[in-house]
Structure formats: C-alpha cells, structure tokens
Amino acid sequence: MAPNSPLQRTRQKLRAAERNVGQHKESLMEQSDRERKRQWKAQQREAARASFPMSDGLMEAFFESVEGSVSEIGCDHSLRFTEQWITANQQPKEPLIEWLRENDGFCDCEVVANARDHWEQNR
Numbered sequence: 121m122a123p124n125s126p127l128q129r130t131r132q133k134l135r136a137a138e139r140n141v142g143q144h145k146e147s148l149m150e151q152s153d154r155e156r157k158r159q160w161k162a163q164q165r166e167a168a169r170a171s172f173p174m175s176d177g178l179m180e181a182f183f184e185s186v187e188g189s190v191s192e193i194g195c196d197h198s199l200r201f202t203e204q205w206i207t208a209n210q211q212p213k214e215p216l217i218e219w220l221r222e223n224d225g226f227c228d229c230e231v232v233a234n235a236r237d238h239w240e241q242n243r
C-alpha cells in the first residue's frame with residue numbers, strides 16, 4: 121500500500137477525529153467539575169450571606185468604627201469597641217456577638233482581621 125493511499129488517509133482522519141472526541145469529552149468533564157465547584161462555592165457564599173447579623177451598610181459602619189478604635193487605641197483582648205458600637209447604634213447584641221465568635225472574632229482586633237475578612241469575601 122502506498123504511504124498516502126486514500127485508505128490510509130481515511131484512517132489517519134479517523135484517528136484524528138477519535139482524538140478530538142476524546143479531548144472534547146475530557147474538557148466537558150472538566151467543565152462540569154468546574155461548574156459543580158462553582159455552584160458549591162455560590163451555595164456556601166449564599167449561606168454565609170444569609171447568616172450576616174446586620175445589613176451590609178451597618179456591617180461596614182461597624183467594622184470601620186472598630187478598626188478605627190483598634191488602630192488608634194489598640195486591642196485589650198476584649199470586645200469593648202464592639203460592645204460600645206452596639207450600644208451606641210442600638211443594635212441587638214447577641215446575634216452580632218455570636219456571629220463574630222463563629223467567624224473568629226473573639227476580641228476587637230480579631231473582629232477587624234477575621235470576621236471582617238469573612239464578611240468582605242462573602243458579601
């Protein structure tokens with residue numbers, strides 16, 4: 121058989137087509153994998169957002185205030201600035217404190233570093 125007989129060319133084309141199908145299947149699987157991950161992340165974010173104890177506007181004002189006090193005066197390993205803000209802004213204390221604890225905000229500097237980070241990433 122000559123190296124470039126019609127039959128051989130057809131076989132080459134067939135092999136190339138099979139390779140294409142294989143690659144296409146693989147990329148479809150990657151896509152659905154990515155899609156599942158994306159959906160899972162979106163659900164996580166949705167759940168995180170649903171558990172925010174206050175509106176985004178209040179959360180922002182709260183973090184700004186605590187951050188300002190911590191950088192000016194420092195953290196004394198309590199939630200004193202957090203509690204001061206809650207009192208000054210007449211917000212329900214327990215839901216916010218509990219949410220802060222769940223997000224590693226056990227003192228004012230952790231509120232700014234950890235809880236704020238969690239909020240920023242999910243808002």
Ligand SMILES: [Zn+2]
Nearest residue numbers: 195197227229
């Ligand atoms: Zn601290």
